[in-house]
Each structure stands twice: as structure tokens, then as C-alpha cells.
Amino acid sequence: MTKEKKIGIYAGSFDPFTFGHLNIIERASKLFDEVIVLVAINTSKKTLFTPEERLDLVRMSVSHIENIRLDVLEDGLVAHYYQEVGASALIRGLRNATDFDYEFSIASANALQGDTIETVILYAADEYRFMSSSLIKEIAYFDGDVSRMVPKHIDGKMKEKYNN
Numbered sequence: 001m002t003k004e005k006k007i008g009i010y011a012g013s014f015d016p017f018t019f020g021h022l023n024i025i026e027r028a029s030k031l032f033d034e035v036i037v038l039v040a041i042n043t044s045k046k047t048l049f050t051p052e053e054r055l056d057l058v059r060m061s062v063s064h065i066e067n068i069r070l071d072v073l074e075d076g077l078v079a080h081y082y083q084e085v086g087a088s089a090l091i092r093g094l095r096n097a098t099d100f101d102y103e104f105s106i107a108s109a110n111a112l113q114g115d116t117i118e119t120v121i122l123y124a125a126d127e128y129r130f131m132s133s134s135l136i137k138e139i140a141y142f143d144g145d146v147s148r149m150v151p152k153h154i155d156g157k158m159k160e161k162y163n164n
């Protein structure tokens with residue numbers, strides 16, 4: 001019997017990609033045969049980086065991990081993408097109680113799209129619990145130090161965007 005390849009999908013806005021996201025991907029890559037990092041176009045969020053820029057910035061950040069595939073979800077639901085690629089689980093990161101309510105509703109809504117849609121939650125490591133893309137953007141906007149929160153190339157790109 002050939003073993004079915006277990007694919008996990010880690011979807012997010014990644015605006016920008018942070019060390020917190022990277023930690024989740026590194027851990028998920030040990031649990032799944034392949035992890036697809038899916039840059040989602042969230043219609044309700046105005047983003048600092050375009051989808052293509054976000055994809056490039058993620059690519060540069062995960063080159064040390066072998067079993068990773070990158071994609072952009074141009075339109076449509078993550079749940080449909082999941083079914084198309086035959087994934088085994090959606091991967092999400094959980095930092096705190098505020099995340100919990102949001103993540104719980106997303107997981108429930110996704111489960112209603114198909115009864116095989118499973119969500120696996122990885123708890124944020126202590127050192128990344130406070131990191132969020134929005135907080136990082138606010139700090140970078142005011143020319144603060146985000147070097148311990150994002151990879152170097154992303155720090156540079158944020159400085160360019162904000163003309164710092």
C-alpha cells in the first residue's frame with residue numbers, strides 16, 4: 001500500500017511575514033510531508049505589500065526548508081483550494097485568547113465547506129506570542145526597530161515602503 005502524501009496548508013496575509021509565521025512553518029514542516037504556504041488576498045484588509053511582493057518575501061524567508069511549496073490564492077476560498085490539492089489539514093497559529101475566537105470561527109466555517117476539512121492549531125512559541133504583522137507595521141512606520149521580528153530583507157523592504 002502506498003502512503004498518501006500528507007499536505008498541510010498554511011494560509012495567511014503575511015503582510016509582512018514575521019518570525020512568528022516562520023516558526024509555525026518550521027514546526028508544521030516536521031508534521032506534514034509537504035506544507036503549502038498560501039498567500040491569501042484578504043478583501044477586507046488593505047495591505048502594505050502586493051500579493052507578489054508578499055510571495056517573494058516569504059520565498060526568501062523559507063528557502064532553508066525543503067518540503068515547502070508556495071502559492072497565491074488569487075480568488076476563491078481556501079476551502080476550495082484545499083479540496084483541489086487534496087490537503088489533509090489547514091494549519092493555523094494561535095497566540096492568545098483573542099486569536100482563539102477568530103480561529104475557532106474560521107475553522108468552523110471551513111468545516112462547513114466540506115466535512116473533510118480539518119484545522120490543526122499550533123500554539124505560538126513564547127518568544128513569538130506578541131508578534132503580529134499589524135504591530136510590526138506600526139513600529140516600522142514610526143521608524144522603530146523591527147529587526148528581531150522580521151527577516152532582514154523584510155526589514156529593508158519595510159524601510160523602503162515607509163521611506164525610513
Ligand code: ADP
Pocket residue numbers: 011012013014015018019020021024042091092093094095099123124125128129130131132133
Ligand atoms: P490572517 O490575515 O489570515 O489572519 P496572518 O498572516 O495574520 O493571516 O496570520 C496567519 C496565521 O498565522 C494565523 O493563524 C495567525 O494566527 C498566525 N500567526 C500570526 N502571527 C503569529 C505568531 N507570531 N505566532 C504564531 N502564529 C501566528
